[in-house]
Amino acid sequence: MNKKFDRYASFVYLLIGIGFVWQSTTISASSYGSNVGPNIFPLGLGSLLILLSIRLFYEVLKAKDHGGEKEKLDYKRFLMIFAAAVLYAFFFEDIGYILGTFLFLLFSFQVLERGKWLKSLLIASLFSVGVYVLFVVILEGSMPGFPSWLSLS
Known part of the structure; x- marks a missing residue:
């Protein structure tokens, strides 16, 4: 586990999730012929991304350091x-x-x-x-x- 990368990644995912939620509020709430508007999935995806990024940050804080061993990408x-x-x-x-x-x-x-x-x-x-x-x-x-x-x- 690369703690430094995961910590930065969790922050980037948090910002992307906030962006999705924020921008989904600018999309109209209903669509022709559908009870589900086009804003539902971006809002849900952004909310899920925010929750998962918080979880990743928590896991990084909780993880033990393995002495700086490099993991091959x-x-x-x-x-x-x-x-x-x-x-x-x-x-x-x-x-x-x-x-x-x-x-x-x-x-x-x-x-x-x-x-x-x-x-x-x-x-x-x-x-x-x-x-x-x-x-x-x-x-x-x-x-x-x-x-x-x-x-x-």
């Missing part, structure tokens, strides 16, 4: 997941939320922890479908579920 994994995130954002409209999120999460889980396919498949599918159901069915928002070329609708 894993650029290969980072770049693979970053490239997958860029592709996910680029093809989001074409492949839809459920399929795109499922594939992105499955790929990311396998990059981070090779093997354990059943666990990766289960978590990726439950998260993708769960968030879609929460946002579209329960909160009555709108997002592309499946691609039109798959014709599941």
Whole structure:
């Protein structure tokens, strides 16, 4: 654990979270054809980021110092997941939320922890479908579920 990096990162994440919450208040509260306005997710994301940054700062204060041992950064994994995130954002409209999120999460889980396919498949599918159901069915928002070329609708 790199305490110095984590301490600064927690501060940066706190500022980003505050920025998300602050800017989400400038977005209109309702959207055409939806009971959930476009300000809900930035507000929720900012609030979650603030809470997680506070938690990270607390963990850094609580952690014991390991005598300054250096930890090797894993650029290969980072770049693979970053490239997958860029592709996910680029093809989001074409492949839809459920399929795109499922594939992105499955790929990311396998990059981070090779093997354990059943666990990766289960978590990726439950998260993708769960968030879609929460946002579209329960909160009555709108997002592309499946691609039109798959014709599941």
